[in-house]
Amino acid sequence: MEKISDIIESIANEKGLAYDDVKERICRAFVNAAKRLYGFECEYEATLDQATKNIHLYQKILVVDEDDERLDEEHFISLEKAHEVDKSLEIGDSLNYELNIDELGRTAAGALSREIDYHIQRLIEEKIHEKYSSKVNTLVFGTVVRVDSEENTFIEIDELRAVMSMKNRIKNEKFVVGNVVKAVIKSVRLDKKDGIKVELSRTxxxxxxxxxxxxxxxxxxxxxxxxxxxxxxxxxxxxxxxxxxxxxxxxxxxxxxxxxxxxxxxxxxxxxxxxxxxxSSEPAIFVARALAPAIVSSVKIDDKKAIVSLVPEQKSKAIGASGINIRLASMLTGYEIELHEVGSAQKEINNEEGLKNLKALFGE
Missing domain, CATH: 3.30.300.20 (K homology (KH) domain)
Known part of the structure; x- marks a missing residue:
């Protein structure tokens, strides 16, 4: 194949890939095509000759001892026979025979073309996966291109199409095609069958x-x-x-x-x-602040539980509508929060002391 080096450079420039990465995948495609065409039992190697800009494909024959039982197999050669080709070879070295896929005609050309397409596509997906994996939890903008029957929202971001499921969408929020949406990248997966899967979230x-x-x-x-x-x-x-x-x-x-x-x-x-x-790095202070707008009297930390004392008038504020305030405070601080009322008991004590003082005053 002529000027394969120029083809590699063209693919690298067109797809925004590194030349060496494309070269490695093209060589891998030649090896895989050779396995399909010549047999999987042999080992192959593909190298790029920068001088001729051609790829050279070799079948590797392993050099073994004269008594090795594997000599009956096709891809092994005795040391003695190997020395007939190259005196410098030793046991464990390989003797390489160059192959020419072009000689096999259209079937070989088709097999090689499919392998190249496959490996370049995998390389593109891997680079995209690498790029977006580093952006997990970062803010992105995209345009809605489709909303399916299950209310999954498909959003186009640069070179890929991401998805935001209904659970990752704020309640009662609906999007239509053409809307520009802000979200964070929640996860990035590389699926062998379906390619890149990028999940977005607004929740x-x-x-x-x-x-x-x-x-x-x-x-x-x-x-x-x-x-x-x-x-x-x-x-x-x-x-x-x-x-x-x-x-x-x-x-x-x-x-x-x-x-x-x-x-x-x-x-x-x-x-x-x-x-x-x-x-605050002090857990008791942090829990007290997290319960705002409620004002608490004291907080005692017991392992992963925070025992919070507060007057009855502040309890409803600490809990919030449908328990939302205390739930968020617990989520924020990481402590299970337990509320204790203190004002009512203290009021009874004060009333009893006042009654005793009155009795003493009037001599009862």
Missing amino acids: SPKFLEALLKAEVPEIKDGGVIIQNSARIPGRKAKVALFSTTPNIDAVGATVGIKGVRINAVSNELNGENIDAIEY
């Missing part, structure tokens, strides 16, 4: 974090760190933040003047309410 806490990073320069620059986040998609979220420098107020920077930054993120999440809290 992951990482989507919230990616939106905040895009909206808040202090987060993007590393002045503010997102320690953790928790979401009940479309309803409420909590995000724990801390500043890497005393000059930056982590919560204030994230919320923005008059809430402009946090509201922009909330709007992208269909009005999801977002609580920004300051992270």
